Amino acid sequence: MKIDRRSFLSLGVGFGAGIALSPLPWKLTDDSSIWTQMWPWTPVPERGESRYVNSVCTLCPGGCGISVRKVEDRAVKIEGQKGHPVSNGGICLLGLSGLQLLYGPYRVKYPMKRREDAKRGQGKWQKISWDEAMSEVAKKLGDAKDKTACIMDSDKGTVPQLFKTLLTGLGSPNFMRTPSxxxxxxxxxxxxxxxxxxxxxxxxxxxxxxxxxxxxxxxxxxxxxxxxxxxxxxxxxxxxxxxxxxxxxxxxxxxxxxxxxxxxxxxxxxxxxxxxxxxxxxxxxxxxxxxxxxxxxxxxxxxxxxxxxxxxxxxxxxxxxxxxxxxxxxxxxxxxxxxxxxxxxxxxxxxxxxxxxxxxxxxLFAVPQPDYIKWAKTNSNASVSKLLYGKDASLKALLVANANPLYSLPDTQAVKTALDKIPFIVSFSSYMDETAQYADIILPNHCYLERYEDVPAPAGYHKPLIGLSRPVVKPQFNTKHTGDVVIAIAKAMGAELPYDSYETCLKETFGDTWEAFQKDGVLTADFTPPAPSGKIELNETSLKPVALEGESSAFPLVLVPFDSMRLSGSSIGEPPFVIKTVDDTILFKNDICIEINPKTAQSYNLSDGKYARLTTPKGSAKVRVHLYEGIMPGVIAMPRGLGHTPGFTGNDKYLAGKGVNVNELMGSAECPDGLNAAYGIRAKLERA
Amino acid sequence: MGTEEKQIKHAADHAAEGAGGGPILFFIIGLAIALGIGWIAFPKALYSQKQQPFDFSHSLHNGLVDNGCESCHFFREDGSYAGVPKLAQCIGCHEDVQGSTPEEKVFVEEYVKKGKEVPWLIYSRQPDCVFFSHAAHVKVAKMKCEECHGPIGESKNLKPYEQNRITGYSRDIWGQNIAGIKTHTYDRMKMDDCADCHKERGVKASSVQTERDACFVCHK
Known part of the structure; x- marks a missing residue:
């Protein structure tokens, strides 16, 4: 028998027919379709028992009640807590996206110290142990004594009180709250x-x-x-x-x-x-x-x-x-x-x-400040304007907790200059935010879903109320509650504190009410406000509109920042879910858009979508023009909350390089009572 | 070779083809190889065999509990189905070694004492895109476990877990028969098998919202 081309063809046809008559193609088709649903990056919730843990969101001063759905030990969804006096079942975009802050890549996972050979902000860190970190901080604060300062986003609640106690022990009155x-x-x-x-x-x-x-x-x-x-x-x-x-x-x-x-x-x-x-x-x-x-x-x-x-x-x-x-x-x-x-x-x-x-x-209610923290014997208060913007360069150490001054304070360059003068900066941030990147040592706090904390006085709420933020999941990394760290440092320095741990401190602060507080998640108190006196004394020395920084001849326009519900403006920055919702009239790809009235734009020969250089006495930025009838001629509006520079490159494609931080362009206009009442700054615009 | 000779040779070749049927033979060889691959080699190659962490006798346990399958495979308070028992359920009896089997010893020493969950391989685990409610089938439709899972409650040993190398899922979903032919309701757990039963029983309103069957009832 001769084997020729025809034989091979026959063999091929036979093979093909055989395969078609076998289950192989059908089974492979089915399996490959299932395989395509199995991409390893597709998130699949864990299987197991699900339950809810109630807590309070601390991502903004609102103090909303949240209900976190967990499957086994994994938090899978944050929902609004029904019946909560502040938010009653509602939740905002940021609150909803909070799990990305818990499990996302921006966390500081262990205590870190800036490498000896690196300058601040270079992002070169070495991992250190908690003991090393805390003893170094205690030593440095012992040297700095009353030249130590602290900045936080709030001055109410047990954690700020612990910081104040620490400062008082050091003889320092320099507790600052970020202005708002x-x-x-x-x-x-x-x-x-x-x-x-x-x-x-x-x-x-x-x-x-x-x-x-x-x-x-x-x-x-x-x-x-x-x-x-x-x-x-x-x-x-x-x-x-x-x-x-x-x-x-x-x-x-x-x-x-x-x-x-x-x-x-x-x-x-x-x-x-x-x-x-x-x-x-x-x-x-x-x-x-x-x-x-x-x-x-x-x-x-x-x-x-x-x-x-x-x-x-x-x-x-x-x-x-x-x-x-x-x-x-x-x-x-x-x-x-x-x-x-x-x-x-x-x-x-x-x-x-x-x-x-x-x-x-x-x-309008004048709700008395909470006074449940009986052990606090501190009266430490200082202003950001004096300590950070002032000429005073005597600070030796700065503690930064729940705050990100290098991002959220106006005039970023001035803040940076002030920080440069302070020899030792400690950040307690859970995230690699701008200020943490600029610190000498980071003692990472548990993330807000991993820790206990009392949350008094929700912003704008008309009754005295304290919320309880509590651990929803156990700490994911080698972090420590800032309350515990402060207690340990204060003790190491000989401060008088009746508690050994933050949890005891919190529990005993609430004493008999702790159990009810634990159960309900909120504590309310009755208050009978005194009848108003009708006393209103205007400051006569400042009875004229706040003067903005900059000469109107050189800077003919006025720049005003504006807020948006879709930009958190918080110190942490927007999680990916949030940034994805931002309109392209605010953020176009990676460019920040400014709102400008068509009339103003015309005089600069700018049309929609064109690039321009916006300059103020404080800084300059390349911006994209968005023509908008809703802004007055002569005024430029710029969104607040963009331009974050997260510290872990490679993982930060959702946040890094998105627009410009408006605070880099802003300055201050202090009213005689010490409040920075700058609603904007003078600016000029050029085609770019 | 002359022209005449050529013609003779050609004719002889033709005669040979006609008699031996070369192409048919090769066709049959190709067919046989392919059928062999498709029906025998392919299923062998498709699945890898894995052993369970240790052996387990359902029939032994079934004889000791009061409430049948649900004694261990129970519904949680919220109505969700707990599936394969966790250590917490076993520990009630197995805090210490009870019997004399080597498997129990492994269980107690390697898992119970160390507080480690047993990494059971689950034969009937559906792909992640499938939503299945045990409550709807067991509590509402009063189906017996065996209808889908077979007489596993009478088994004395755990069979090897056959894992599909492409999908990563258990062989029990497609079924032992590579052609997908079944003789019992529990031989396969593919979508068509769900549909067969739904059709037979006239289940036409799986979705509470729409009062009809729809993709999203099972594919969330």
């Missing part, structure tokens, strides 16, 4: 009501809302609560009037948007107060000195010239405000991440006071 609108509220309430208090707003019961730039839909107060209140207002047809220079989401969703010249909100409030007093619409008495200033200097015509709001509109606003039974005036720019001037706060307080709604249902 809380500073303005607290100062104004201390001056008017006479006791230390936080501002609380009974949003749910108000029937007329006059908001002076408060970003009700941009993350103001406790964002979830504010959103819910806004929905309630819509249902109950409560009018919401938004006063701000930019057509924000809040303005767009309000019943009436009143564009006002930037930085003149306080004048407009005083103009409305003028009408209330002159027309006899006031329902309660206020100081004569206030009445005198307002009656003499804030007639609608005068105010109209300053604010750009017509006199008739001012009178109309006053009348409709007075006609409501529970009108509420609000302030705090955007999320309230920056202070506003004391006069602006007092002016808005005055509108509430004139309507007799201080400490009344639907009104």
């Amino acid at each position: 609108v809380e500073d303005s509220f607290e100062l104004a309430l201390l001056k008017t009501c006479g006791y230390p208090a936080s501002a609380g707003f009974d949003l749910e019961n108000a029937d007329f809302v006059l908001s002076f730039g408060a970003g009700l839909l941009e993350g103001w107060g406790a964002p979830v609560r504010t959103f819910k209140a806004n929905s309630l207002w819509k249902d109950k047809k409560v009018p919401v009037i938004q006063i701000e220079p930019r057509l924000s989401n809040t303005a767009a969703k309000s019943d009436k948007w009143i564009p006002v010249n930037p930085g003149t909100e306080s004048e407009l409030a005083l103009g409305i107060a003028h009408v209330l007093i002159k027309e006899g619409l006031a329902k309660a008495e206020v100081s004569d000195s206030f009445k005198k200033i307002v009656s003499e200097g804030y007639a609608p015509d005068t105010v109209a010239r300053i604010t750009g709001v017509e006199a008739g509109v001012i009178v109309g606003l006053a009348k409709s405000f007075a006609a409501a039974s529970k009108p509420l005036a609000l302030c705090g720019r955007g999320k309230g991440a920056t202070p506003i001037s004391l006069n602006e706060t007092l002016a808005v307080y005055a509108l509430n006071a004139l309507m007799g709604n201080i400490n009344q249902e639907g009104g």
Whole structure:
């Protein structure tokens, strides 16, 4: 038999027929389709028993209740906690994405020390043990003594009190809280009501809302609560009037948007107060000195010239405000991440006071500061402006906890210069944020879902309330609770502290109420606020709009930062889920967009999508132009919350290189009461 | 060679082909090889065999418990199905060695004493894209475990776990028969087998929301 081409063909045909008659192709097709569903990078939740752990979110000052769904030891979803007094089942985008902060790549996994051969910020670290780290810090603080300072995002609760105790032990009064609108509220309430208090707003019961730039839909107060209140207002047809220079989401969703010249909100409030007093619409008495200033200097015509709001509109606003039974005036720019001037706060307080709604249902409450921490014997308070921006270069050590000054304070370069003068910086951050990168030693705290912490006074809440943040999962890395670290360091330095561990400290701070606190997750207290005195004393030396940094000849435009619900603006930065939702009118690919009125753009010969160089007295950045009718001519708006520089390159494609941090361009404009009331900065624009 | 000779040779070749059927033979050889590969070699090559951490007798345990399968394979309080028991369930009886089997000794010493979960290989684990509710089938439809899982409760040993090298899943999903032919309801656990039963029983409303069958009822 001869083997030829035909034989091979026959063999092939036979083989093909045989394969077709076998299960092989069908089985392989089926298996390969299943194989394609098995990519190793597809996240698959663990199997096992699921349960919920209730805690409090501490990613912003809102103090919302969260309910974290766990499968075995893995947290798989964060939901809003039903029935929680602040957030009642709601949750925001950032809160929802919190698991990416727990399991994401930005965590600092063990104590680290800057390598001897590396400069600050070079990102060269060596791993050290907790014992080494803590004894080094104790030694350095022992040397620095009263030249030690601490900066945190809050001064309330047990952890800040532990830091204050540590500082007091060192003889240092230098405890700083990162500036925010809380500073303005607290100062104004201390001056008017006479006791230390936080501002609380009974949003749910108000029937007329006059908001002076408060970003009700941009993350103001406790964002979830504010959103819910806004929905309630819509249902109950409560009018919401938004006063701000930019057509924000809040303005767009309000019943009436009143564009006002930037930085003149306080004048407009005083103009409305003028009408209330002159027309006899006031329902309660206020100081004569206030009445005198307002009656003499804030007639609608005068105010109209300053604010750009017509006199008739001012009178109309006053009348409709007075006609409501529970009108509420609000302030705090955007999320309230920056202070506003004391006069602006007092002016808005005055509108509430004139309507007799201080400490009344639907009104403004001066909620007494919590005083449950009986062991705290400290009175340590210092201002950022003096210690970080001032000429004083005597600080020897800085402790940074739950704060990221190098990102969140205005004028990044000045902050960097200040940090350069401090020989020893300790970061307690759970994440490799900007300040942690610039530290000498990092003592990483447990992430917020791994630790106990008391969370007093949710932003803008009108009743005394303390929330309990508790461990949802066990610590994932070799981190330590900052409370424990501070106790250990304080003890090593001989400070008197009755507790050996943070958990004991927390438990004993709450004493008899601990069990109920553990069970409910919140502690509320009754309070009977004293009747308001009506005392309002404006600072007469600063009765003019805040002057912005920069010469108007060299910098003809005004740059204002704006907040967005989709940019957390927090010290940590946006987790991937959040950054993915940001509009391309804010972040286009990796370019930050600025909002500019078409008229202004025309004079610079800029069209939509073109690049420009934006320069302020503090810095310069390449930006992309977004033409927007909702911003006044002559004003440029820039989003806050972009431009993070996370420390672990390679894992940071979601956050690194996205836009510019607006704080690099911002400066300060201090009002005489020490608050940095800069609402913007002068700027110029060139085609790039 | 002359022209005539050539013609003769050609004719002879033709005669040979006609008689021996070369192409048919090769066709048959190809067919046989392919069938051999497809039906015998392929299934052998497709699955790798793995042994369970140690042997286990379902029938022995079944005789000792009160509540049949559900004694160990129970429903949690929230209605979800616990699946293969964890150490916590076994520890009630096996804190110390009870009997005389070497397997139990391994279990107690290697796992119970060390607090380590047993890495059981689960024969009936469906792919991750499949959502299956035991409660709907056992509690609501009152089906018996055996209908899908077979008489595993009577087994004295654990058979080797055959893992599909491509998908990583157990052979029991496709079934022992490589052609996919089944004689019992529990021979296979593919989607078609779910559908067969649903069709037979007239289950047309698996989804509470839409009151009908739909992809997303099982593929979440």
